[in-house]
Structures are given as C-alpha cells and as structure tokens.
Amino acid sequence: MLGLTTSLVLIASMLELSVHAATVLHQHQKRAQCAATLTIAENVASTLQAHYYNTGTGMYNGGSLWTDANALEDLHNLMLGADVDTWSTVADGSYIGKSALSSSTDWASLLGGANDDAGWVVMALWKMADYKSARGLSNTAYLNAAATIYNLIAGQWDDTCGGGVWWNTAHTYKNAITNQLFLYVSADGYLRGGGQTYLDNANKAWNWLSASGMRNSQGLWNDGLTDTCVNNGQTTWTYNQGVIASGLAALYAATQDTTLLDQAEITLDATISLLTDDDILKESCDDALSGGSVCDVNQQLFKGLWTKHVQYYLDMANDSTRTAKYSPFLGSQTSAVFHYGTDANNDVGSVWYAPNQGGSIFTPKTSTSGLEAHVAAAKYGPC
Numbered sequence: 001m002l003g004l005t006t007s008l009v010l011i012a013s014m015l016e017l018s019v020h021a022a023t024v025l026h027q028h029q030k031r032a033q034c035a036a037t038l039t040i041a042e043n044v045a046s047t048l049q050a051h052y053y054n055t056g057t058g059m060y061n062g063g064s065l066w067t068d069a070n071a072l073e074d075l076h077n078l079m080l081g082a083d084v085d086t087w088s089t090v091a092d093g094s095y096i097g098k099s100a101l102s103s104s105t106d107w108a109s110l111l112g113g114a115n116d117d118a119g120w121v122v123m124a125l126w127k128m129a130d131y132k133s134a135r136g137l138s139n140t141a142y143l144n145a146a147a148t149i150y151n152l153i154a155g156q157w158d159d160t161c162g163g164g165v166w167w168n169t170a171h172t173y174k175n176a177i178t179n180q181l182f183l184y185v186s187a188d189g190y191l192r193g194g195g196q197t198y199l200d201n202a203n204k205a206w207n208w209l210s211a212s213g214m215r216n217s218q219g220l221w222n223d224g225l226t227d228t229c230v231n232n233g234q235t236t237w238t239y240n241q242g243v244i245a246s247g248l249a250a251l252y253a254a255t256q257d258t259t260l261l262d263q264a265e266i267t268l269d270a271t272i273s274l275l276t277d278d279d280i281l282k283e284s285c286d287d288a289l290s291g292g293s294v295c296d297v298n299q300q301l302f303k304g305l306w307t308k309h310v311q312y313y314l315d316m317a318n319d320s321t322r323t324a325k326y327s328p329f330l331g332s333q334t335s336a337v338f339h340y341g342t343d344a345n346n347d348v349g350s351v352w353y354a355p356n357q358g359g360s361i362f363t364p365k366t367s368t369s370g371l372e373a374h375v376a377a378a379k380y381g382p383c
C-alpha cells in the first residue's frame with residue numbers, strides 16, 4: 001500500500017495532468033480566422049437573432065430544444081472565433097441558460113426522454129461555458145448542468161444489442177446519432193477533466209459503434225438498428241457522418257491512437273463523394289425546385305452540423321495535413337451557402353447545392369445550418 005503522502009502526490013500529479021490536457025486542448029482550438037468569412041458569418045448570425053430569436057422566451061420562433069441548443073453553441077463558437085461579444089447576453093437569457101442557472105431545473109423532465117437532444121444540450125452548455133471562461137466569467141452553473149445531463153445519458157446504456165445508449169428513455173430504438181453524440185461528449189468530457197469514467201465510456205461507445213453494423217459498406221452510417229439489432233438501412237443523413245468524426249478525434253486526442261482518425265476519414269471521404277452534388281453537400285430531402293421533397297424540422301439542420309463537426313474534428317486532430325485535406329471542401333460549402341443559399345436579408349435557406357428555384361425553405365434551423373458552414377470555414381477553409 002502506498003503511503004498517504006505518496007498517494008496525495010500521485011493524485012495531485014494526476015489532477016495536474018488532466019487539467020493540463022484540458023487546457024492545452026481548449027487552447028489549441030484557437031487559430032487565425034478568415035476575416036471575410038467571419039464577416040459573412042456575423043451577418044447571418046445577426047439576421048438569425050433578429051428574425052427568429054425571442055428574447056422573452058429565450059427560444060427561437062419555429063425552433064426546438066435541440067436545434068436551439070445548436071444555434072446557441074454556434075453563436076458562442078462564432079464569438080470565440082471572431083473575438084467579439086455581440087451576443088454576450090444571449091446565454092444567460094436563453095431557455096437553456098436560464099435552466100442551467102436555476103437550481104430547481106429537472107433536466108430529465110425538460111429533455112422529455114430524448115437522449116440525443118441531451119447530447120446536443122451538453123455540447124451547447126460547454127461552448128457557452130468556454131465563452132464565459134474566455135471572458136473571465138463564472139461558468140460553474142453551465143458545467144454542472146452539463147455534468148448532470150451527461151449522467152442521465154450515460155444511465156441509458158444497457159445490453160440490448162450488445163450495448164449502446166437508447167435514443168429515448170422509452171427504450172424503443174438504438175441509433176447512430178445518440179451513440180455518436182455519446183462518444184463525443186464522453187471523449188471531450190474526459191479532455192475537460194471529467195475523469196476516467198468519461199474515457200471508459202468513450203472507448204465503450206466506439207467499440208460498440210464499430211461492431212454495430214450501422215456503418216455500411218460505403219463507409220456511411222445509416223440511421224440505426226432494427227429490433228433484431230442489425231443495420232436498418234435507413235437514410236445516411238449528413239450529420240451522422242460528421243458527428244462520428246468529431247467523436248473519434250476527441251477520443252484520439254485522449255488516447256493518441258491515430259487509427260481513430262483514419263476511421264473518421266473513411267466516413268468524411270464517403271460523405272464528400274456520395275452525399276454531394278457537384279462538391280456541395282446535398283441532403284437526400286433537398287430539392288432546389290419547388291414541388292419536390294422538403295427536409296423536415298430536424299433534417300433542415302443536418303448539413304451545417306456536418307461542417308461544424310468537421311471543424312471539431314480538425315480541432316482535435318490538430319494535424320496540418322488533415323486540415324489541408326478538408327480545407328477546400330469547407331471553402332466550397334461556405335461559398336455555396338453564400339452564393340446559392342442566402343437571400344437578400346441574410347437568411348440562409350435549406351438548399352446549398354444549387355440556386356434556389358422555389359424549393360429552398362427558410363427557417364431558424366436552415367439559417368443555423370448555414371451559419372455553421374461559415375464558422376467552420378472561417379477557421380479551416382481557405383481565405
């Protein structure tokens with residue numbers, strides 16, 4: 001048995017190590033940004049807030065909890081990137097921020113059983129916390145709320161289909177996005193000093209995902225599993241192809257296992273070759289022509305999420321060769337969003353791959369999605 005002093009020294013040095021890892025990682029996410037792209041992003045963000053944000057409720061008109069969470073995350077991601085404070089009051093006034101600041105919030109009930117929404121809310125709370133920390137403000141309530149929600153998600157893991165967290169607390173479906181988000185928040189939570197349980201969960205999540213059969217022979221992730229635990233063959237949404245990459249890169253940052261980055265790029269490269277039209281992301285529900293298919297209230301945000309999670313992928317990979325590989329594609333997306341997707345008011349519509357011929361729709365989700373493409377490209381695209 002170790003002496004008390006030795007143990008204390010050991011514990012202290014372990015603490016220092018994990019604090020160091022977190023600090024280094026969240027510092028190196030800083031990077032010179034493209035000013036022109038940032039200006040475009042700020043214009044889109046201003047319109048998003050002016051057209052859709054309700055300061056009374058702290059929600060977006062026509063939004064939903066998980067899409068609002070992403071919009072909040074993006075505003076703070078942008079403020080950190082551009083080094084501005086334009087939306088500094090939004091966090092504490094938002095429904096999610098107010099819920100974090102209130103000690104009486106019942107997160108399980110607020111989340112309504114949606115374990116995927118819970119993952120998005122954790123990410124939003126962390127980004128708002130990063131912003132507060134960068135400005136010397138207390139972020140304790142945000143971090144505590146994120147930890148509470150994380151534990152709710154982690155408690156939704158069981159042995160059905162050999163593992164995985166359920167999509168919903170009703171336990172009807174095991175799917176890709178919920179577990180990809182669990183991988184990300186577990187690995188990033190570890191890097192933020194959450195401790196060994198987070199790393200164990202990240203490894204557990206990836207081991208299960210990689211054996212689940214949800215990634216098809218093309219390298220793309222389908223939506224989820226059937227009742228008999230095989231790939232259900234449902235749509236390969238763009239966001240699934242991005243969130244897996246950021247999660248794997250966060251796990252790489254925690255473990256230094258570069259094969260995780262190679263796994264991520266199988267899927268990123270498949271996205272670029274298979275889920276695009278002339279090098280621009282195209283969701284299967286996108287149609288520039290009127291009268292065709294239209295993405296639903298959730299699907300409207302997916303493409304931007306892919307770009308945001310490529311940003312996070314590159315943050316965590318911290319590798320100039322990998323950055324150079326994806327930079328031109330991020331540049332093409334911001335350009336398409338600007339030239340094809342954006343109307344005269346700086347609202348961004350659902351369709352990026354072609355000029356709008358009546359089929360593009362304009363909602364807070366589609367503007368948020370466009371904002372994400374700009375913010376990612378400001379950091380990693382060409383300038």
Ligand SMILES: *[C@@H]1O[C@H](CO)[C@@H](O)[C@H](O)[C@H]1NC(C)=O
Binds near residue numbers: 024318
């Ligand atoms: C990122 O890469 C640079 C250059 O290779 C290196 O100096 C730095 O320590 C890396 N940061 C982290 C957090 O690994």
